[in-house]
Amino acid sequence: xxxxxxxxxxxxxxxxxxxxxxxxxxxxxxxxxxxxxxxxxxxxxxxxxxxxxxxxxxxxxxxxxxxxxxxxxxxxxxxxxxxxxxxxxxxxxxxxxxxxxxxxxxxxxxxxxxxxxxxxxxxxxxxxxxxxxxxxxxxxxxxxxxxxxxxxxxxxxxxxxxxxxxxxxxxxxxxxxxxxxxxxxxxxxxxxxxxxxxxxxxxxxxxxxxxxxxxxxxxxxxxxxxxxxxxxxxxxxxxxxxxxxxxxxxxxxxxxxxxxxxxxxxxxxxxxxxxxxxxxxxxxxxxxxxxxxxxxxxxxxxxxxxxxxxxxxxxxxxxxxxxxxxxxxxxxxxxxxxxxxxxxxxxxxxxxxxxxxxxxxxxxxxxxx
Ligand SMILES: [Mg+2]
Numbered sequence: 001x002x003x004x005x006x007x008x009x010x011x012x013x014x015x016x017x018x019x020x021x022x023x024x025x026x027x028x029x030x031x032x033x034x035x036x037x038x039x040x041x042x043x044x045x046x047x048x049x050x051x052x053x054x055x056x057x058x059x060x061x062x063x064x065x066x067x068x069x070x071x072x073x074x075x076x077x078x079x080x081x082x083x084x085x086x087x088x089x090x091x092x093x094x095x096x097x098x099x100x101x102x103x104x105x106x107x108x109x110x111x112x113x114x115x116x117x118x119x120x121x122x123x124x125x126x127x128x129x130x131x132x133x134x135x136x137x138x139x140x141x142x143x144x145x146x147x148x149x150x151x152x153x154x155x156x157x158x159x160x161x162x163x164x165x166x167x168x169x170x171x172x173x174x175x176x177x178x179x180x181x182x183x184x185x186x187x188x189x190x191x192x193x194x195x196x197x198x199x200x201x202x203x204x205x206x207x208x209x210x211x212x213x214x215x216x217x218x219x220x221x222x223x224x225x226x227x228x229x230x231x232x233x234x235x236x237x238x239x240x241x242x243x244x245x246x247x248x249x250x251x252x253x254x255x256x257x258x259x260x261x262x263x264x265x266x267x268x269x270x271x272x273x274x275x276x277x278x279x280x281x282x283x284x285x286x287x288x289x290x291x292x293x294x295x296x297x298x299x300x301x302x303x304x305x306x307x308x309x310x311x312x313x314x315x316x317x318x319x320x321x322x323x324x325x326x327x328x329x330x331x332x333x334x335x336x337x338x339x340x341x342x343x344x345x346x347x348x349x350x351x352x353x354x355x356x357x358x359x360x361x362x363x364x365x366x367x368x369x
């Protein structure tokens with residue numbers, strides 16, 4: 001289609017920083033944030049379409065700072081000008097070869113490319129994924145969990161009550177303090193207060209094997225309330241995760257253990273997890289799709305989450321849920337933790353429900369443009 005190729009040549013790529021304030025500081029066992037420090041990407045193509053992307057580095061998890069990832073993105077952007085957005089797969093590989101250690105920077109660029117492509121074709125972004133081998137499109141309203149940060153008990157209780165009133169029935173709790181009893185007391189208190197709520201418990205590698213085992217043993221009393229126990233121990237302690245999984249008390253999810261496709265294969269081989277948590281910012285967009293396929297082919301479950309991302313990057317993750325299908329656990333809540341939404345258009349939240357956009361691409365524009 002020469003006409004399309006003439007219209008989808010990349011003419012410019014811009015990258016700019018944006019700080020989005022949070023309602024409460026986001027505290028986990030490996031870091032603390034008071035604002036989302038991200039950067040946005042805009043790709044303009046020859047036919048006049050524009051695509052947007054987001055870079056949401058989380059230094060405590062991936063080692064990328066915003067300054068470094070913006071510098072990387074600008075360096076990589078120069079290699080994209082003159083290429084076509086329809087070459088997104090090849091371009092993604094080239095970006096990875098140039099900046100293997102900068103997944104967030106690459107992801108921002110990849111997202112802008114595919115958004116521009118889907119907009120040029122007049123289709124929602126998820127329609128792009130539904131053409132991938134093995135995809136089982138699942139376009140419907142889905143529900144996300146919501147994350148409670150590690151704050152004092154009174155604040156956590158108040159936040160939980162507020163989310164409950166807004167309809168949330170899956171709470172994600174950050175655990176992984178060295179004091180296992182304190183973590184359990186908080187979870188048990190919330191479980192008593194909200195008998196129809198279930199939990200995703202995320203230790204972010206905070207426990208050693210003995211602590212993780214003590215924690216899981218205490219969940220024996222009410223296993224049905226725990227959907228997942230995420231990243232209980234160090235990311236490379238596959239044997240420790242496999243031991244917890246062998247207890248068969250609650251499903252074990254791998255998050256920090258899986259950045260790359262090779263990581264996913266190691267987790268599968270070691271029997272280290274029941275579920276793998278996908279995040280475009282830790283793996284890159286195209287690599288995330290490949291990881292999803294490998295994990296699903298091995299019979300494991302899929303979760304999808306994000307770093308501290310606005311509705312732009314989270315909309316890309318939602319598009320994977322809709323277009324690829326087979327992603328059962330949604331942790332797409334970070335826009336709800338922000339005091340401001342820098343975007344208009346795109347998917348919306350109705351309590352915990354994510355209402356897909358039917359607009360071309362992500363359907364999202366910067367509010368200030
Ligand atoms: Mg996690």
